[in-house]
Amino acid sequence: MRSVGDDAVCAVSVIALFPAWNVSEPDNYKSAAAACQGGHLEDILTNAADSDLKLTGHALTPGAQRSWWLREALAREGDVSPCPPLAADANVDVVIVGGGFTGMWTAYQLARHHPQLGITILEQDICGGGPSGRNGGFASGWWDEAESLVKLFGAEAAVRTCQALGASIDGIGAFCSEHKVDAWYRKAGYMFAATGPRHEQGCVEMAHAAAELGHPEELRLLTREEVQARCASPIFRTGGFMPDGAQVQPAFLARGLRRVLIELGVKIHEGTTVRRLDPGPAAVTDAGTVRAKHGVLAINAWATAWPQLARRVAAWSSYIVLTEPAPEKLEEIHWTGGELITDLRHSVRYFRTTPDGRIAFGGGGGRASAHLGDTFTHDSRAVSESAEGFRRFIVDAWGGPIDVSTTHLPTFGSLPGSVHYAVGYTGNGVAPSHLAGIVLADLVTGADTDAARLPLVNARTRSFPPEPLRSLGAAAVRRAIIAFDTAEEKGERPNPIASLVAHLPRRMGYLLGP
Numbered sequence: 001m002r003s004v005g006d007d008a009v010c011a012v013s014v015i016a017l018f019p020a021w022n023v024s025e026p027d028n029y030k031s032a033a034a035a036c037q038g039g040h041l042e043d044i045l046t047n048a049a050d051s052d053l054k055l056t057g058h059a060l061t062p063g064a065q066r067s068w069w070l071r072e073a074l075a076r077e078g079d080v081s082p083c084p085p086l087a088a089d090a091n092v093d094v095v096i097v098g099g100g101f102t103g104m105w106t107a108y109q110l111a112r113h114h115p116q117l118g119i120t121i122l123e124q125d126i127c128g129g130g131p132s133g134r135n136g137g138f139a140s141g142w143w144d145e146a147e148s149l150v151k152l153f154g155a156e157a158a159v160r161t162c163q164a165l166g167a168s169i170d171g172i173g174a175f176c177s178e179h180k181v182d183a184w185y186r187k188a189g190y191m192f193a194a195t196g197p198r199h200e201q202g203c204v205e206m207a208h209a210a211a212e213l214g215h216p217e218e219l220r221l222l223t224r225e226e227v228q229a230r231c232a233s234p235i236f237r238t239g240g241f242m243p244d245g246a247q248v249q250p251a252f253l254a255r256g257l258r259r260v261l262i263e264l265g266v267k268i269h270e271g272t273t274v275r276r277l278d279p280g281p282a283a284v285t286d287a288g289t290v291r292a293k294h295g296v297l298a299i300n301a302w303a304t305a306w307p308q309l310a311r312r313v314a315a316w317s318s319y320i321v322l323t324e325p326a327p328e329k330l331e332e333i334h335w336t337g338g339e340l341i342t343d344l345r346h347s348v349r350y351f352r353t354t355p356d357g358r359i360a361f362g363g364g365g366g367r368a369s370a371h372l373g374d375t376f377t378h379d380s381r382a383v384s385e386s387a388e389g390f391r392r393f394i395v396d397a398w399g400g401p402i403d404v405s406t407t408h409l410p411t412f413g414s415l416p417g418s419v420h421y422a423v424g425y426t427g428n429g430v431a432p433s434h435l436a437g438i439v440l441a442d443l444v445t446g447a448d449t450d451a452a453r454l455p456l457v458n459a460r461t462r463s464f465p466p467e468p469l470r471s472l473g474a475a476a477v478r479r480a481i482i483a484f485d486t487a488e489e490k491g492e493r494p495n496p497i498a499s500l501v502a503h504l505p506r507r508m509g510y511l512l513g514p
């Protein structure tokens, strides 16, 4: 039910959702500025007082520094084992390209269960430097995707898939406990809050789909009062609740995984860009080639530049905005339970809290593009739009690429030449990448397990058109979906052209959009 772009321009400003923050005393500007790491008081005061958000301050310039999550994680680590760039040729059992969650969970499963294997991760940045260390930290289930899963794979396989992902959410918590990784893991569930009449109907349909599968407890309807008891926003109407939802501090998790992998003997080379994967497989870098029995591509939206995977995904940008701490305001609106919250727009907005009382929310206008350039991390317009009305409380903002698939679901699989991959998370990869790690490890070892038999494995899905049609189409559809959502939320009839374009993906057989 969640839809494309889990990150689009907000029609109703965020402040309308959370009016407890809607106070105008200048002191609030000061506290926001004071809370800002690195102190850029003048910039922030200037920005806050302006009617337009001018993102000139360091902390408020997306991409000017690492995500707040990752800065916190690196500061907490202090001196860590270095993972120097690859300096010479090497021979191993498994070479993994990409040190995000997918690559690291795969290495973890392999190292844990097959300690005899030589495993090397090659990461162009640092582990967790990509989206895994900068996402919203929603580890959420797939019961809201039940309708699509049934359509694609049938009822029995849909249930198996949802249950496997539920086990992965618990698995992340178990990993944190076992390895003493304090990643703020908190399983408090996922609340869908309708902000318009059609969205209320959407909740009913999602709950119905879970009930049809024999699991009404996995996604149940909430009355308006029940929604308000969890988070009192005047705009929230009725809703739905999915127990499969946990929040994490994603960079604490990513960097914790890195630490555990090093302890397990996995070799990690950061600052090492893989130029191509030759037959063998052999991962070719500027400083040497790693030859292996198996290769794993764990490269998320960068897959758009790899011929093996390019047609499976389109790259869109997504942004997160973080507020100053305001635990007393969260108390005021009863949002102290740690629930993840999202609305039901096709261009979803999502919100979560942190232990010190901040809100992190996604929903800035991002763009679709063929090349992963600055628009994916430095787009001030995207942040400005997502922070509309909330800007005086913002202390940080950052973005990254997401890998949109034609089904809104990832696929895991094998390519000729002992190369395995997971791609297409569509902005929902925190929990699914844990599941991907289990599946990819089984594909590497050839184990015939329940995970390896999930229907997402080697699923035959439609491809996107080739470039430049893919990016041009994605950009047009994205704007149309936003316009469609905006009109619906205001109770207006969507513009017929926007409506036509927004519905195109479904007409073309993709499970995206309205």
Ligand SMILES: Cc1cc2nc3c(=O)[nH]c(=O)nc-3n(C[C@H](O)[C@H](O)[C@H](O)COP(=O)(O)OP(=O)(O)OC[C@H]3O[C@@H](n4cnc5c(N)ncnc54)[C@H](O)[C@@H]3O)c2cc1C
Pocket: 097, 098, 099, 100, 101, 102, 103, 122, 123, 124, 125, 126, 127, 128, 129, 130, 131, 132, 133, 134, 135, 136, 137, 138, 139, 140, 272, 273, 274, 275, 298, 299, 300, 301, 302, 318, 319, 320, 362, 398, 399, 400, 401, 402, 425, 426, 427, 428, 429, 430, 431, 433
């Ligand atoms: C702003 C934002 C918010 C999000 N919020 C959520 C959320 O709340 N919940 C959720 O479930 N998902 C969310 N996501 C999506 C989620 O972050 C991803 O689906 C998930 O992190 C995917 O993990 P990964 O390891 O596959 O990808 P990544 O974390 O992107 O890791 C891939 C790695 O590969 C490296 N790489 C790429 N090419 C090469 C190369 N040639 N050589 C070497 N290394 C290479 C990259 O540097 C990167 O570190 C969000 C994403 C963004 C950008």
